[in-house]
Amino acid sequence: xxxxxxxxxxxxxxxxxxxxxxxxxxxxxxxxxxxxxxxxxxxxxxxxxxxxxxxxxxxxxxxxxxxxxxxxxxxxxxxxxxxxxxxxxxxxxxxxxxxxxxxxxxxxxxxxxxxxxxxxxxxxxxxxxxxxxxxxxxxxxxxxxxxxxxxxxxxxxxxxxxxxxxxxxxxxxxxxxxxxxxxxxxxxxxxxxxxxxxxxxxxxxxxxxxxxxxxxxxxxxxxxxxxxxxxxxxxxxxxxxxxxxxxxxxxxxxxxxxxxxxxxxxxxxxxxxxxxxxxxxxxxxxxxxxxxxxxxxxxxxxxxxxxxxxxxxxxxxxxxxxxxxxxxxxxxxxxxxxxxxxxxxxxxxxxxxxxxxxxxxxxxxxxxxxxxxxxxxxxxxxxxxxxxxxxxxxxxxxxxxxxxxxxxxxxxxxxxxxxxxxxxxxxxxxxxxxxxxxxxxxxxxxxxxxxxxxxxxxxxxxxxxxxxxxxxxxxxxxxxxxxxxxxxxxxxxxxxxxxxxxxxxxxxxxxxxxxxxxxxxxxxxxxxxxxxxxxxxxxxxxxxxxxxxxxxxxxxxxxxxxxxxxxxxxxxxxxxxxxxxxxxxxxxxxxxxxxxxxxxxxxxxxxxxxxxxxxxxxxxxxxxxxxxxxxxxxxxxxxxxxxxxxxxxxxxxxxxxxxxxxxxxxxxxxxxxxxxxxxxxxxxxxxxxxxxxxxxxxxxxxxxxxxxxxxxxxxxxxxxxxxxxxxxxxxxxxxxxxxxxxxxxxxxxxxxxxxxxxxxxxxxxxxxxxxxxxxxxxxxxxxxxxxxxxxxxxxxxxxxxxxxxxxxxxxxxxxxxxxxxxx
Numbered sequence: 001x002x003x004x005x006x007x008x009x010x011x012x013x014x015x016x017x018x019x020x021x022x023x024x025x026x027x028x029x030x031x032x033x034x035x036x037x038x039x040x041x042x043x044x045x046x047x048x049x050x051x052x053x054x055x056x057x058x059x060x061x062x063x064x065x066x067x068x069x070x071x072x073x074x075x076x077x078x079x080x081x082x083x084x085x086x087x088x089x090x091x092x093x094x095x096x097x098x099x100x101x102x103x104x105x106x107x108x109x110x111x112x113x114x115x116x117x118x119x120x121x122x123x124x125x126x127x128x129x130x131x132x133x134x135x136x137x138x139x140x141x142x143x144x145x146x147x148x149x150x151x152x153x154x155x156x157x158x159x160x161x162x163x164x165x166x167x168x169x170x171x172x173x174x175x176x177x178x179x180x181x182x183x184x185x186x187x188x189x190x191x192x193x194x195x196x197x198x199x200x201x202x203x204x205x206x207x208x209x210x211x212x213x214x215x216x217x218x219x220x221x222x223x224x225x226x227x228x229x230x231x232x233x234x235x236x237x238x239x240x241x242x243x244x245x246x247x248x249x250x251x252x253x254x255x256x257x258x259x260x261x262x263x264x265x266x267x268x269x270x271x272x273x274x275x276x277x278x279x280x281x282x283x284x285x286x287x288x289x290x291x292x293x294x295x296x297x298x299x300x301x302x303x304x305x306x307x308x309x310x311x312x313x314x315x316x317x318x319x320x321x322x323x324x325x326x327x328x329x330x331x332x333x334x335x336x337x338x339x340x341x342x343x344x345x346x347x348x349x350x351x352x353x354x355x356x357x358x359x360x361x362x363x364x365x366x367x368x369x370x371x372x373x374x375x376x377x378x379x380x381x382x383x384x385x386x387x388x389x390x391x392x393x394x395x396x397x398x399x400x401x402x403x404x405x406x407x408x409x410x411x412x413x414x415x416x417x418x419x420x421x422x423x424x425x426x427x428x429x430x431x432x433x434x435x436x437x438x439x440x441x442x443x444x445x446x447x448x449x450x451x452x453x454x455x456x457x458x459x460x461x462x463x464x465x466x467x468x469x470x471x472x473x474x475x476x477x478x479x480x481x482x483x484x485x486x487x488x489x490x491x492x493x494x495x496x497x498x499x500x501x502x503x504x505x506x507x508x509x510x511x512x513x514x515x516x517x518x519x520x521x522x523x524x525x526x527x528x529x530x531x532x533x534x535x536x537x538x539x540x541x542x543x544x545x546x547x548x549x550x551x552x553x554x555x556x557x558x559x560x561x562x563x564x565x566x567x568x569x570x571x572x573x574x575x576x577x578x579x580x581x582x583x584x585x586x587x588x589x590x591x592x593x594x595x596x597x598x599x600x601x602x603x604x605x606x607x608x609x610x611x612x613x614x615x616x617x618x619x620x621x622x623x624x625x626x627x628x629x630x631x632x633x634x635x636x637x638x639x640x641x642x643x644x645x646x647x648x649x650x651x652x653x654x655x656x657x658x659x660x661x662x663x664x665x666x667x668x669x670x671x672x673x674x675x676x677x678x679x680x681x682x683x684x685x686x687x688x689x690x691x692x693x694x695x696x697x698x699x700x701x702x703x704x705x706x707x708x709x710x711x712x713x714x715x716x717x718x719x720x721x722x723x724x725x726x727x728x729x730x731x732x733x734x735x736x737x738x739x740x741x742x743x744x745x746x747x748x749x750x751x752x753x754x755x756x757x758x759x760x761x762x763x764x765x766x767x768x769x770x771x772x773x774x775x776x777x778x779x780x781x782x783x784x785x786x787x788x789x790x791x792x793x794x795x796x797x798x799x800x801x802x803x804x805x806x807x808x809x810x811x812x813x814x815x816x817x818x819x820x821x822x823x
Contacts, residue, residue: 048142048372049375051137051139051375051377052376052379052381052384053377053381054134054135054137055381056699057118058132060117061699063113064116065095070274072097073274075135075136076152084102085102094112097109097110097133101596104136104376108124108125109123140379149262150260150261150262152263152269153263154249154265156241156242159244159245159264163284163288165284166317166322167205171204171205175204180206205243205244205247206234206235208247209247212247213246213250248263248264249264250262251264252291253266253271253290254267254294254295264287272338272339281323281327282310282332288313289310292309307336314328314332315328315332348379348435350440351379351384351433351436353436353446354434354448354449355588359375374593376590376592378430378589379434380433382698383423383695384434387691389694390421391691393690394666395687398678398683401682402417405677415672416438418437418443418668419666419667420566420668421433421435421664421665421666421667421687421688421691422566422570422585422664424571424585424663425661426660426661427661428604429604431567431585432695436448436449447667448567451565452651453561453562453650453652455648455652456526456559456630456648457646458542458547458559458648460646461545462529463518464618466514468541468611470613470614470738470739471611471739479514479529480617480723480744481514481617481736481738482513482723482744483513484511486510487512487524489502489508494555499527504521504679512721518621518622523558527559534553535553538557538558539552539557544582545571545572545575545582545610546571547568547569548562548563548568559650566665567585567665570665573656574658574663576622577658577659577663578606578615579615580610580615582606584605590602616710617739620644620707622644622657623643623644626643626657631647633681633685634685634689637686637689641704642660642704643657643692643704644657644707647680647681649679651674652667652668653667653683655681659696661703662695662696664688664695666685668684668687712739713737713739715737715738716735717733717735717736718736719732720733724747725747725748727748728752730748
């Protein structure tokens with residue numbers, strides 16, 4: 001019989017055992033439920049995915065079958081019909097493409113290539129010829145993953161044996177023999193950690209998978225116990241192949257900017273630009289060695305460290321009998337060769353953030369991320385890469401300028417300049433490319449949607465309001481591109497407040513036409529034009545084109561003093577290549593559910609907000625900006641396609657411009673709103689040119705056409721200085737455009753005119769008598785001139801300011817006009 005002490009010990013043992021078993025059962029059941037819940041929904045398959053726009057191939061495009069095949073492989077196509085995305089067959093003179101059930105395009109095609117160009121596209125559905133074909137869109141990211149993880153799912157049977165051998169040798173050579181963990185290694189590692197030694201690696205592949213998918217990376221006993229429990233459960237629920245597959249798709253392999261590289265499929269694409277099935281022995285060893293401290297063995301930043309770890313893995317493979325001594329020596333001697341795959345510039349993190357925000361506001365579905373939706377966006381990966389490269393080169397140019405000006409540039413006292421680039425499809429308003437800053441990893445502030453003063457890039461809308469006077473019949477002044485205005489120091493009065501704008505570097509040009517005033521971005525002239533058109537009319541135009549609703553009808557509106565977003569300016573500029581139709585910037589093309597059904601499809605929104613005759617006149621004036629004005633650097637830098645645009649300089653640098661294919665806006669400035677002190681022509685314009693030169697080399701943006709005049713626009717030969725009808729003695733003659741009925745009727749008074757001149761079908765100008773104003777100053781009422789067919793046409797008249805004096809009371813528009821200008 002047991003003694004009382006023995007009974008007490010036995011009771012204590014049974015009690016401890018009961019408590020231990022109960023505790024183990026409780027926590028095992030708890031973590032088993034957590035594990036099963038995720039396994040039931042799928043470890044990776046339930047994430048909504050964000051894709052770029054599909055890649056278009058057209059007849060006549062330069063192409064190689066091998067390049068198309070490589071692109072398809074990056075989109076999960078295979079050479080056999082085992083992939084749900086699709087499969088392809090490469091022939092000597094063609095490539096056959098067969099989309100799968102998860103493919104974007106439901107129609108297969110044969111693309112024939114001869115002499116390096118696409119010569120024929122044949123549909124596999126009806127064997128008819130096509131002019132174009134859309135390839136699978138590129139995967140950009142997992143849409144709602146807060147960790148911004150990127151991965152390309154691979155199946156165990158698709159993982160090459162060399163990759164499996166490298167992983168097992170580096171991480172867990174007994175993986176296929178053990179039950180999930182090695183208790184002796186865990187105890188040894190715990191002792192080392194407890195006594196301050198270096199922590200030894202003790203985790204098996206199953207334990208690493210448990211930690212990656214269900215736990216944190218914190219190295220404590222509090223995390224180790226659930227890790228072991230989850231490991232035990234995984235070993236019971238999954239086969240060894242399934243565990244290896246999940247590990248291969250989940251393991252962290254480094255970072256690129258804001259994105260996390262996860263899984264060997266994504267790693268092979270990112271580091272080597274190839275599919276995992278194509279990796280060589282040294283490449284497989286390098287990937288297998290990255291999970292251990294990938295940041296310190298980044299092959300881009302630390303190639304020697306990466307090579308050392310790679311060779312360690314190769315030695316382990318040799319020691320484990322996976323490779324021969326000769327294979328080891330050859331692989332170890334191979335230099336580390338890594339290239340940045342398609343991920344580097346097409347990921348568009350700022351674009352992704354905007355898509356996330358758009359979806360959340362549009363659907364307001366907290367479970368959206370778990371519905372396996374496929375979100376197809378408007379992003380053009382080729383143009384996004386062009387945008388990144390253009391910004392990269394342009395920001396270096398601006399940095400160098402600033403480094404010459406200030407030794408503090410780039411320090412905490414003087415932070416680096418920021419940048420934004422937005423490119424829209426000129427015909428649809430779709431966002432093709434977007435860069436919201438110089439480095440997303442350093443700053444997630446999206447400058448494409450940050451409000452800034454647009455400066456002179458707003459002036460085209462001032463002149464839009466001016467040209468709209470040609471549509472009115474209210475007895476007011478009618479302004480045309482040939483109307484002249486005196487550019488000189490001027491003080492304006494508005495609501496009993498004086499306003500004195502200055503031209504850049506305080507240089508004034510005297511009497512100029514409105515075309516010249518816009519081309520040279522003359523500030524005083526812009527305010528005068530806004531005053532003649534009406535500050536309220538300018539504000540109305542700004543609101544119609546979708547700019548900030550808080551823009552007020554004040555003199556400073558003419559100089560772009562009210563803040564707007566760069567993406568708003570881009571959208572507003574779509575009225576010029578589209579005959580006055582406003583296209584709202586859009587990010588999402590369509591959304592499909594897991595079965596392929598369309599959940600959402602966008603339709604470009606176009607609203608006629610400006611008369612097409614007016615936008616054509618302003619567009620023609622903006623072409624002058626590039627010919628002889630502040631944007632002449634566009635042509636000097638080699639961009640020769642038909643285009644128009646406007647520089648902008650406030651505290652920041654801007655350039656906004658467009659062709660018939662693309663509208664692009666570039667902004668540069670500082671986050672603390674300090675004066676940028678670089679004109680838009682010296683900062684934003686070079687980036688704009690570099691991007692547009694690259695973008696228009698792609699086939700779908702190549703056929704740029706000049707802008708055509710709509711009905712109701714006429715052309716007249718005028719003197720370039722006076723804006724009046726040219727004679728054969730005028731030294732500088734230009735063809736000017738007018739809304740029909742507003743063309744000038746007075747012969748150039750400097751080179752052969754002088755008096756009222758009879759023109760066929762027109763009546764002579766009827767000049768109003770001069771009235772006397774207080775103080776002996778003379779002023780003119782707006783001239784009343786005759787139009788053909790009994791309507792009153794405008795006259796190109798020089799307008800000069802009267803001597804300013806303090807107003808005694810608030811003045812109306814016409815009184816302010818009298819005070820500011822004289823004939």
